[in-house]
Amino acid sequence: MRIVMLLSNDGFRDARVRREASALAGAGHEVTIFALASDRTVETEWVEGFRFRRIAPRRTGPALLWNVLLWPWHFAELAHAADREWSFDAVHAHDLDILEPARALAASRAVPLIYDSHELFIDSLNQGFSADCGRPRRLARSAALAWMEAIGRWAERRGYAAAAAHITTNESYREFLGRRYGPPNPVPIDNYPPRRELGESGRLRRELAIEESQKVILYQGNFTHGRGLDRLIRALPLLDSEAVVVLIGWGWIRAELEALARELAVQDRVYIVDTVPAGELPEYTAGADVGVMTTDPINLSRRYCTSNKLFEYLMAGLPVVVSDLPENRKVLDAYPAGELIGDLEPATIAGAINKVLTSKRLDEMKSLGRKAVKERYNWERERAKLIEIYADLERSP
DSSP states (O other): OEEEEEOSSOSSSOHHHHHHHHHHHHTTOEEEEEEEOOTTSOSEEEETTEEEEEEOOOOOSOHHIIIIITGGGTTHHHHHHHHHHOOOSEEEEESGGGHHHHHHHHHHHTOOEEEEEOSOGGGGGGGGSOSOSOHHHHHHHHHHHHHHHHHHHHHHHHHHHHOSEEEESSHHHHHHHHHHHOSSOOEEOOOOOOOOOOOOOSHHHHHHTOOTTSEEEEEEEEOOTTSOHHHHHHHGGGSOTTEEEEEEEEOTTHHHHHHHHHHTTOGGGEEEEEOOOTTTHHHHHTTOSEEEEOOOOOSHHHHTOOOHHHHHHHHTTOOEEEEOOHHHHHHHHHSOOEEEESSOOHHHHHHHHHHHHTOTTHHHHHHHHHHHHHHTSOHHHHHHHHHHHHHHHHHOO
16 A cells, blocks of 8 residues: 655654554555655655655745644645655545645545544644733733634544544543544554663763763653743752753753753753654663653643653663653553652652652662563554554455
């Protein structure tokens, strides 16, 4: 089967999308991902048996029109490019912000649509707006969110009904989407890393000139509101003076985090590293001492998320400090490889990190993390479900 995937980023750091494309290519399908062009990627690229075709949007008109009023069509040029350039048998939409163009493309070619909902997208829209503003901006923010949620629900309901198959990332999301739009419920394909034996290469400490005596507190992922990164930096003065925080990723609040570190006079203990390729990231992860995920449940999507970074930490043998959210608790109840935190007060975060670092169970936590990924939370188990979805499509008349 020839599959076109539509993706509203450049794919450089999107491990889930790359895993899915690689799994389908390995099963004998021809996969092309139409994604956004960026200054860190090339236009056409073969990766692990599948192909990227990247498009530079040429939109006209004010940003408000595309970013708020017509956001479900924001990335329609990806679908237009696929329609002009490719022959295919299925369209795979990665998340709601590309679903409506993907639905229209699949309908025009009379091929199946697969909707892959990475999160409760409508419930995550407030992450793009800062709540720290005056009353006029708060009113404008509320109006914009109300419109975006309304048009988003319309687009998701329309695409959900048209899809031949539905995928999401965990059981909680499956239940919410099923209740919201009706049967059939999506198939949960969790975003777990592939099994991999990781040794400490020293790359993280070497590149950042961090001493072996220093304890590395690691966060990897997006730098956006709702991730508690400001609280993590505020916790740093409460930790041992040898502790440092390393943030690896990208996001629009990076400058805010750098300014906060200077304000607290801990800028020499905060290292912010640009996104690294997904294939190289585990090398950096393995060089840390504790993996942190301070998710702030500012919406349903955040409260019920399953983050791939948790399993990347566990695979690397890092004890973890993570927010006490339903999906995180399931993991740590089964494999107690760290601490759950019930709030994001800096003192709570610091207390949990100190508890982990001084625990007599430290080696046991590291071992349990590796065991968790080896036995249960790995891509090898999830990949089979994805391949079966496409096998069912091929068998359908």
